[in-house]
Amino acid sequence: MTIKDLAQKTGYGVATVSRVLNNHPNVSEKARKAIMKAVEESGFELNDNAKQLKQQRSNSVLVVVKGTSNEMFGSLVEYIQSEIAKTEYPLLVDYIDEDDNEVLRAVRLCREKKPLGILILGGNIEHFAKDFDKIEVPCVLVSSDASNLNFKNLSSVSTDDRSAAKCAMDSLIELGHRRFAFVGGDRNTSDTGRLRYLGCLDSCIEHGIDFDKNKDYIGVRFSYQDGYDATCLLIKNKRNFTALFAAADVMAIGAMRALRDNGLRVPEDVSVIGFDGLTLGSFLVPKLSTVEQSVRKMAVRSVEILLDCIENGGEAKHETIPFTVRLKESTRKI
Amino acid sequence: MTIKDLAQKTGYGVATVSRVLNNHPNVSEKARKAIMKAVEESGFELNDNAKQLKQQRSNSVLVVVKGTSNEMFGSLVEYIQSEIAKTEYPLLVDYIDEDDNEVLRAVRLCREKKPLGILILGGNIEHFAKDFDKIEVPCVLVSSDASNLNFKNLSSVSTDDRSAAKCAMDSLIELGHRRFAFVGGDRNTSDTGRLRYLGCLDSCIEHGIDFDKNKDYIGVRFSYQDGYDATCLLIKNKRNFTALFAAADVMAIGAMRALRDNGLRVPEDVSVIGFDGLTLGSFLVPKLSTVEQSVRKMAVRSVEILLDCIENGGEAKHETIPFTVRLKESTRKI
DNA sequence: TTGTATGCGTTATCAC
């Protein structure tokens, strides 16, 4: 079933059928009705490939997700999906490993899929600096700040990771903690991991807290198991910390279990704070203290910015989503 | 940049370029080398739209995910993604609401996207019975059994939900429990919810357990919050249950928190068992007892079956993935 | 082993 068949069936020409299907003007009401009727009856849908070939672009929006075990991105993708679903653009989701180069991947997908725009979840600024010039469509980097890169088609929506991590640490210090352990991201492959690490460092320095970056900090992947393993290692190192900062809620959850398995109670023996503000955290026992980023707001703004760039040729924007340190039940005063 | 440009650049014809790009035979080594070199230099990628228009299909695999708040599907999508990534097929992921009609959605996407095959995560057999005949490409329904529908292009990979739920209940009964509460799925919109409900009922009947389907059972959506709310309601009804069965781990997690907030301890006062076997469950305190379905195996088999249908014209298959009742720390003997 | 020519289904430019 093609518009040709439809034309034959209704007695009109393909051009008129196409006009009706695309809501173009210069079609008689009579023709519109007749053609729409035929469309209904046959369940006809335009062939996207032909349409897009003709129009020299697809109408899809591409999302590249870096790292699959971090539930925060899962949640982000869902919100993005539901925002994009309000439009007529199909969403192409591509998951890549935490260690892969997201920009090269995007470049390749652009040539293949010709998306209207791209959202990249998680990214490494160096990758952007090196290869982003090969991307021409609007792009929003979600979760890292790209304002100092100055690409005219690259926006970003992020949390001020460094300040947020510092705030979280400040809160722990205010609760009386002095000895800390850190389960962070890999500082080399993850901007987010690096910034949150620096924020912690800032706080330690400001408060004169001792901190051995080789023994008190372990950088791993964003997953439950990695959080668990890293924490076991920190305990084994006998650093006797009273508080643990995890650079992601998934790690914090792994950490809490590791503490428990080593005979330590949360928060009585060790306070734990995570980062992200996953919905899940509020259902745990104890409720996970965390640096809450409004994942929903992040998704909404990212999509809004992207659509503005796509539809109105809007300028690239760099936004920071506010965070809130939420001390719940996994932290306590000592 | 098109194959025409590439042809011009290398002095060969478009047909030869096309042959090289598709690894077809009858190309001299010399031509292959020259053309590949030009491809490298220019970073050329075939235009998917043109290719697919020509071939009368896209090369993509479509995944329709029903319900976004059930983390089990999130996990399933990730495994599917990583399996599909081993092939060269791009994955088109479409999320729809738990209450939407997944088959009509798939029909529409088929006409638009012309995918090679479809995976549907979560589904209602009635929807399939009514409209699946409009779908012509191979399809695998994941998580519900479709063997009694007899569509030649519809496979299914599922857990025997009814037996599994019964086993879980049997285990609780064996632990000495007699008074139960059930947080289940909506029996009307979700096959999975209905079957797990029936399994529980089977067990109750077999063991002569009293069960008021209006007061002891609440059917809600698969999410943390719904599990929480339903449990609060059950507690309010003063049914004095000693064990709670949740039709999904996410609900069980919500339930555990609700119990806690109502002054009940898990497992001392109430034993809780979930369903799915999420990775997360093993990191909770207490570790969540659950009916474990190997999500990974489910994903792997689903993709294998689909690819076999796509690539070798394999027959539709209906497979059941084994389950294991895992009693961990959220259940106890009374 | 290679090149030429045709058509996939659509949109858009014309001429009517």
Place this chain on the structure above:
DNA sequence: GTGATAACGCATACAA
């Protein structure tokens, strides 16, 4: 208001 018709970039039948 409408209908021919030329692209879009590719794969492929067929000719050389």
